[in-house]
Amino acid sequence: MLELDDVGFGYEPGAWVFRHLSLTVPSGSITAVLGPNGRGKTTLVRCAAGLLKPREGVVTHDGPIGFVPQARGGAFAYRAVDMVLMGRVRQVGLFASPGRDDRVAAIDAMERTGVGHLRDRQFPTLSGGEQQLVLIARALASDCPMLVLDEPSTGLDLHNQAQILSLLRKLVADGMGVLLTTHHPDQALFLADSVLLMGGPDDVRTGPAAELLTDAELSRLYAIDVHTLTYEQNGNERRAIVTRYGDELD
Amino acid sequence: MRRPNTPTAVAITAVALVVVSxxxxxxxxxxxxxxxxxxxVTSGAFGSDSVSDxxxxxxxxxxxxxxxLAILVGGGLGLAGAALQATFRNPLVSPEIIGVSAGASLGGALALLLGLGSIFLVGGAFVFGLSALALLFVLTLGRSGTPMLMVVLGGVVVGSFFSALVSLVTYVADPYTTLPAIVFWLLGSVATATSTKVVIAAVPILAGAAVIMLLRWRLNVLSLGDEExxxxxxxxxxxRWTILVATSLIVAGAVAVSGVIGWVGLVIPHLARMWVGPDHRVLLPVSFLAGAVYLVLIDSLARTMTAGEIPLGVLTAMIGAPVFFLLLRGNRDRIWDHA
Incomplete structure (x- = not known):
């Protein structure tokens, strides 16, 4: 469980990125943060993960948070399994190196995210999707009950995006709580129990995904005409969100 | 190139060190x-008659x-360089970058200028080397979390400042007596080694090396960047500050007994990383041993190539630079993409 209570943050005094923001992410649920570029999505998840100290309000969580940053190459070419092992910092003593238990946890986490076969590959030589899965494995290896992910599907092809979404669904089914940012409203619709729409410091809304992700709200949020299509998949009614390009200059 | 496993790599460099020794x-x-x-060497244990007095x-x-002394200084500088490259997430960083070398140089140069004994030479190099670090600390103080860039720039500032003071010392030094002594000391040499100097160097170098070795796995994590x-x-x-203090101990100890020997701390960790990969659990011991091998080799050349002594700092650069260049060319893609 992760709870933000009346949290406010700004990089400069007086200039708030967001304020009076309250949010609860229970275990076994997903909350997606949506909004245009530069409105504070990443700032919010960094506050939630404890990397930024909020100017106001409190962030509470039970157990450590596994933070999954956007995948970048990094300065040194560690093997994938060594990257995942680094998730064990909290478990390994100050002057110690990871032992057998830590290696088992790391390999187990890689199997869970489906990258066990990439163990000995060098991290920077992996594809973007594979890197993202390794970073999620690293967070899992830390035995955290809560994942915070910054745009986990950005920069990935359709198959890799689908793979990340399925993995997150599986983790949540096992009791994990997830907070993530995304630029894909349809993925939020597919994944999330609740959503947070960040339009600006005074324009933050939270609510159930199905209620908040409407044509009107999304059109307003992104300042572009957004349209929901309904279709059937395995007897279930699904919704897809499409943009109508070409009208945005009017 | 396939990366060797840890015991193999350490064993190979250890055997190499024994052979060159x-x-x-x-x-x-x-x-x-x-x-x-x-x-x-073994006569203490077995007694040997075949050896003349x-x-x-x-x-x-x-x-x-x-x-x-060459083993301690070369190994210490190799290890310190590897630790600093991880700390600053940059494979082109060397011990000179944090300003401690320049600070230690000033301490030694002052002792030579004032004609003080070798205890002051060593002590001065130490005290001023550590004050360079303290100055760096003050410069970056108050910035929340002291971001990496601030430390790098602070190191450049501190280094330049102390280098200017060293220039001032050489400028005012007597050109017939103290100036040559200062210049030769600054060029770097282990020619004046005594068992006392070995002990003086061993204490800080081994202490700093022990701390870094104990934190070797955590260096991997630190090298991911502050946020991660x-x-x-x-x-x-x-x-980061723990690593900086430990490397300063090593660098100040090395400068105190042997002057400024550049290149070892840059080239050796780099070559070691190309061979064994970036995991500091293996990179650090290999960098120490390889640094020791390199400096023992260079010092042997320095005292056998000519009738006189060639300063070590000159040779490490003359041999290090072209070798480094060739390796960089041969491995261009690998180094820049993911060294």
Whole structure:
């Protein structure tokens, strides 16, 4: 469980990125943060993960948070399994190196995210999707009950995006709580129990995904005409969100 | 290139160090045959009649302290360079970058200028080397979490400041007496090695090296960057300062006994990383051993190539630079993409 209570943050005094923001992410649920570029999505998840100290309000969580940053190459070419092992910092003593238990946890986490076969590959030589899965494995290896992910599907092809979404669904089914940012409203619709729409410091809304992700709200949020299509998949009614390009200059 | 596993890599460099050490004890103006060297070294345990007294004197009193000093300084600088490259997430960083070398140079140069004894030379290098670090700390103080860039720029500032003071010292030094002494000391040499100097160097270098070796796995985590390290549950700022203090101990100890020997701390970790990969659990011991091998080799060349002594700092750069260049060319893609 992760709870933000009346949290406010700004990089400069007086200039708030967001304020009076309250949010609860229970275990076994997903909350997606949506909004245009530069409105504070990443700032919010960094506050939630404890990397930024909020100017106001409190962030509470039970157990450590596994933070999954956007995948970048990094300065040194560690093997994938060594990257995942680094998730064990909290478990390994100050002057110690990871032992057998830590290696088992790391390999187990890689199997869970489906990258066990990439163990000995060098991290920077992996594809973007594979890197993202390794970073999620690293967070899992830390035995955290809560994942915070910054745009986990950005920069990935359709198959890799689908793979990340399925993995997150599986983790949540096992009791994990997830907070993530995304630029894909349809993925939020597919994944999330609740959503947070960040339009600006005074324009933050939270609510159930199905209620908040409407044509009107999304059109307003992104300042572009957004349209929901309904279709059937395995007897279930699904919704897809499409943009109508070409009208945005009017 | 396939990366060797940890025991193999450490064993290979350790054997190399033993071999070059025996050779280094053997060669010189008074050659001692290799088997006599082995006889001298093991005579404490077995007693050996085949070795003459002059040979014993040359090996034990003249060459052994020099060898040990070269091992300590070369190993220390190699290890310090590897630790700093991880700390600053940049494979092109060397111990000179944090300003401690320049600070230690000033301390030693001052002692030589004032004509003080060798205790002050060593002590001065130490005190000023550590004050350079303290100054760096003050410069970056108050910036929350002291971001990496601030430390790098602070190191450049501190280094330039102390280098200017060293220039001032050489400018006011007596050109017939103290100036040559300062210049030769700054060029770097282990020629004046004594068993006392070995002990003086061993204490800070081994202490600093021990701290870094104990934190070797955490260096991997630190090298991911502050944000990732913190999100994984580490305090990156505290870790970085611990590494900086430990490397300063090593660098100040090395400069105190041997002057400024550049390039080892840059080239050796780099070459070691190309061979064994970036995992500091193996990179650090290999960098120490390879740095020791390199400096023992260079020092053997320095005292055998010509009738006189060639300063070590000159040779490490003259040999290090072209070798480094060739390796960079040969591995261009690998180094820049993911060294």
């Amino acid at each position: 025996v050779v280094a004890l053997s060669v010189g103006r008074y050659p001692v045959p290799l088997w006599h060297v082995v006889g001298v 002059p040979e014993r004197t040359v090996v034990i009193l003249v060459r052994l302290p020099r060898l040990l 390290a913190e999100s994984l549950g580490m305090n990156p700022s505290r870790m």
